Amino acid sequence: MDMHTVVVGTSGTTAQDVIAVARGNARVELSEAAVDALAAAREIVDALAAKPEPVYGVSTGFGALACRHIGHELRAQLQRNIVRSHAAGMGPRVEREVVRALMFLRLKTVASGHTGVRPEVARTMADVLNAGITPVVHEYGSLGCSGDLAPLSHCALTLMGEGEAEGPDGTVRPAGELLAAHGITPVELREKEGLALLNGTDGMLGMLVMALDDLKNLYTSADITAALSLEALLGTDKVLAPELHAIRPHPGQGASADNMLRVLAGSGLTGHHQDDAPRVQDAYSVRCAPQVNGAGRDTLDHARTVAGRELASAVDNPVVLPDGRVESNGNFHGAPVAYVLDFLAIVAADLGSICERRTDRLLDKNRSHGLPPFLADDAGVDSGLMIAQYTQAALVSELKRLAVPASADSIPSSAMQEDHVSMGWSAARKLRTAVDNLTRIIAVELYAATRAVELRAAEGLVPGPASRAAVEALRAAGVQGPGPDRFLAPDLAAADEFVRAGKLVAAVEPVTGPLA
Numbered sequence: 001m002d003m004h005t006v007v008v009g010t011s012g013t014t015a016q017d018v019i020a021v022a023r024g025n026a027r028v029e030l031s032e033a034a035v036d037a038l039a040a041a042r043e044i045v046d047a048l049a050a051k052p053e054p055v056y057g058v059s060t061g062f063g064a065l066a067c068r069h070i071g072h073e074l075r076a077q078l079q080r081n082i083v084r085s086h087a088a089g090m091g092p093r094v095e096r097e098v099v100r101a102l103m104f105l106r107l108k109t110v111a112s113g114h115t116g117v118r119p120e121v122a123r124t125m126a127d128v129l130n131a132g133i134t135p136v137v138h139e140y141g142s143l144g145c146s147g148d149l150a151p152l153s154h155c156a157l158t159l160m161g162e163g164e165a166e167g168p169d170g171t172v173r174p175a176g177e178l179l180a181a182h183g184i185t186p187v188e189l190r191e192k193e194g195l196a197l198l199n200g201t202d203g204m205l206g207m208l209v210m211a212l213d214d215l216k217n218l219y220t221s222a223d224i225t226a227a228l229s230l231e232a233l234l235g236t237d238k239v240l241a242p243e244l245h246a247i248r249p250h251p252g253q254g255a256s257a258d259n260m261l262r263v264l265a266g267s268g269l270t271g272h273h274q275d276d277a278p279r280v281q282d283a284y285s286v287r288c289a290p291q292v293n294g295a296g297r298d299t300l301d302h303a304r305t306v307a308g309r310e311l312a313s314a315v316d317n318p319v320v321l322p323d324g325r326v327e328s329n330g331n332f333h334g335a336p337v338a339y340v341l342d343f344l345a346i347v348a349a350d351l352g353s354i355c356e357r358r359t360d361r362l363l364d365k366n367r368s369h370g371l372p373p374f375l376a377d378d379a380g381v382d383s384g385l386m387i388a389q390y391t392q393a394a395l396v397s398e399l400k401r402l403a404v405p406a407s408a409d410s411i412p413s414s415a416m417q418e419d420h421v422s423m424g425w426s427a428a429r430k431l432r433t434a435v436d437n438l439t440r441i442i443a444v445e446l447y448a449a450t451r452a453v454e455l456r457a458a459e460g461l462v463p464g465p466a467s468r469a470a471v472e473a474l475r476a477a478g479v480q481g482p483g484p485d486r487f488l489a490p491d492l493a494a495a496d497e498f499v500r501a502g503k504l505v506a507a508v509e510p511v512t513g514p515l516a
Contacts, residue, residue, distance in 0.1 A: 004024060005027040005028070006021055006026045006028050007031050008028060008034055008104075008107055008126070009031040009034050010031075010034050010037045010112050011112065015212065015307060015308070015311065017104075018105065019209065019210065019213055021101070021104040021129065022101035022206060022210060025100075025132065027129075027130050028107065028129050030111055030123065031111075034113070036113075038110070038117060038118065038119040039118075041114065041117075042116055042117070042119070044116065044320050045058060045192050045326065046191075048326055049072075049075070054069040056328050058116075058318075059071075059075065059191065076188065078194070079190065079191065079192075080160065080189055083156045083157055083160060083189070083194045083197070084162070087150065087153040087154045087157045088141055088150050089138030089141030089151060089153075089154055090141065093136055093139075094139060094151065095432075096134050096166065097210065098206060099134050099151075100129065100134060101203075101205075101206025101207070101209065102148070102152065102202045103125060103135070103202075105205055106155065106200055106202045107122060107125045107129070108311075109313075109315055109316060110122050110125065110196065110197075113320070114316060114321070115192070115196040115316045116196060116320045116326070117193050117196045124159055127182070128179075131168065131178075131182040133168070133175075133184075135154050135155045135157065135158040135165045135175065136163065136166065137151045137154045139429065141153075142203060142204075142424075142426075143411065143413060143425070144333075144423050145332065145333050145420070145421035145422050145424075146317070146332050147198060147315065148202060148334075148424075152200065153197075153198050155197070156194065156198060158175040158178075159186065161179050165178050167181075192318075199315070199317050200315040200316060201334045201337050202315075203425055203428065204341065204427065207341070207429070207432060208307050208337055208344075211341075211344060211432065212300060212304055214439075215344065215438075218351075218435070218438055218439060219256075219293060219296060220259065221502075222442050222445075223256050223259035223263070223293055224446075224515075225358075225442055225445040225504075226260055226286070226289035226293065226354075227259070227263035228263070228452075229358040229362060229445060229448075230260070230282070230286050231464065232362060232371070232455075233282070233286060233361060233362065234269055234369050234370075234456075235270060235282040235287075237261060237264045237270040239282070239287050239290075240257045240258075240261040240264070240290065241261075242254070242258070245290065250291075250294055250295065251298060251301070252293070252295060252297025252298040252300075253291055253295070255297060256290040256294040256516075257294070259515045262466070262513065263467065263508060263515075265512070266464040267462075267463055267464035268464075269453075269456055269461050269462070283357075285357035289354065289358075292351065292354050293351065295350075296348075296351050297516075299346075299347045300347075303340040306336050307340075310337055313331065315332055317331065317332050319331070333420075334425070335422045337422075337424050337428075338422040338427045341406075341431050342405035342407050345402050345403045345405075345427070345434045346403045348402075348403070348434045348435060349399040349402065349403040352399045352438050352441040352442075353399070355445045356389070356392050356444075356445070358449075359392055359444055359448045359449075360393075363385055365379075371452055371456075372455070374386045375482065377482065377483055377485070382484055383485060384485070385448050385451070388444055388488060389448075391440075391492070392441050395437045395438075395440055395441050396441060399438065399441070402431075406426040409423050409426075410422075439499055440496050442499050443492065443495040443498065444492065444495070446470075446498070446499060447474075447491065447492060450471045450474055450479075451482050454481050454482055455482055458482075466508045466511040466512050469507050469510065469511050470504060470508050472507075473498075473506075474507075477494055477498050478494050479491050479494045479495050
């Protein structure tokens with residue numbers, strides 16, 4: 001376990017905190033201010049619970065059953081029952097990092113002091129995270145309204161010592177056994193606590209935060225591969241001039257153009273070899289790379305703004321307000337998060353599409369300006385990268401299907417009480433697949449572009465220092481260069497890992513300086 005510790009207060013949780021806990025196994029602690037806020041809010045809930053008047057979530061049923069008043073003797077059972085009944089997920093298990101993000105973000109909201117949960121429940125949530133216990137959460141069960149109900153319910157079930165969870169050794173066992181093995185006492189839920197543990201956008205938000213972390217690396221990587229492809233195609237870097245992008249001042253466009261220009265600095269291939277085969281302009285997939293990559297970057301910035309607002313939110317229903325009121329609300333609706341999750345799936349598809357078009361151009365002898373067909377060693381005897389492009393095209397086609405928005409759909413539930421839902425969890429799940437596939441698509445372009453650059457170098461054309469650094473690092477990672485046909489899948493897998501781990505960006509930045 002990482003010894004880094006994230007302190008959860010009443011506010012101030014950052015995206016970096018989420019990444020540290022979800023992916024870095026950082027420890028979690030509650031601040032004194034958070035414990036005090038939890039205790040103060042709990043006093044308000046206890047006072048309301050003692051009154052004869054029904055209060056939603058405290059002394060009533062839930063959803064379409066909220067009209068029933070629940071007596072004192074049944075309220076503990078009520079809270080247990082909502083967790084058990086709502087833990088109704090199905091399908092494959094959700095990834096460990098997603099579940100850790102889900103639990104941590106729910107703890108963040110609980111610690112705000114707006115939910116009425118007792119401090120000991122929050123401490124147990126932190127203890128489960130710190131023990132490396134991961135509840136078994138399933139793919140299907142959330143409509144993204146009233147929060148991510150089923151996923152959060154499976155997490156709450158673990159706090160009660162019920163259901164199944166994965167231990168730090170990766171073995172799935174009964175949750176009660178895992179809690180006992182780590183000296184954690186299961187919680188006995190009281191008024192409102194079961195509801196408070198279920199009613200948030202934490203799953204979709206956690207996946208949004210992690211997707212943004214991944215896409216930052218991928219957009220920089222795509223700027224690099226676009227520059228490598230431009231170089232290999234003997235394109236011109238004049239279209240990257242800052243003054244051209246200043247007159248259309250989209251921030252992302254300028255950042256991508258600057259990245260590409262720095263990667264191409266010192267190249268002996270760009271803009272100097274068109275006399276033999278004159279071109280008025282390079283193809284759109286080459287010339288317009290900053291415009292496409294940049295528009296995606298700006299969409300990422302918008303999504304970060306939404307994620308930041310959601311991280312600053314306390315999503316529950318009802319909520320405990322500073323003046324002591326406990327009020328029902330609709331803040332659990334996932335629309336703000338669902339929309340940007342879908343936006344990101346759209347830009348991921350378009351980025352993958354333009355990467356594939358450049359790859360295809362590199363392989364086509366009629367458009368590659370002197371490169372061998374399919375970058376093959378002995379075309380006809382060798383097929384070169386022909387089928388690598390097929391694989392890339394299949395991935396792009398999948399990305400286009402994943403770009404269909406989930407948030408445009410809504411299926412009413414809970415006897416029409418919840419008659420409009422966000423489908424934000426579904427948007428987040430398909431975005432994870434899209435990001436995974438986009439990584440592979442960029443890796444294929446990298447594989448083709450570096451091979452093409454090396455073939456140009458063999459002709460005596462000298463690539464730029466950044467390109468040479470990328471090629472050398474990729475070869476050092478075990479990805480082979482030009483030559484006769486060989487078993488290609490291991491090379492592509494290694495290129496995928498190279499991009500995924502941020503090694504492409506790390507390889508060129510010592511030459512270019514930090515890239516956006």
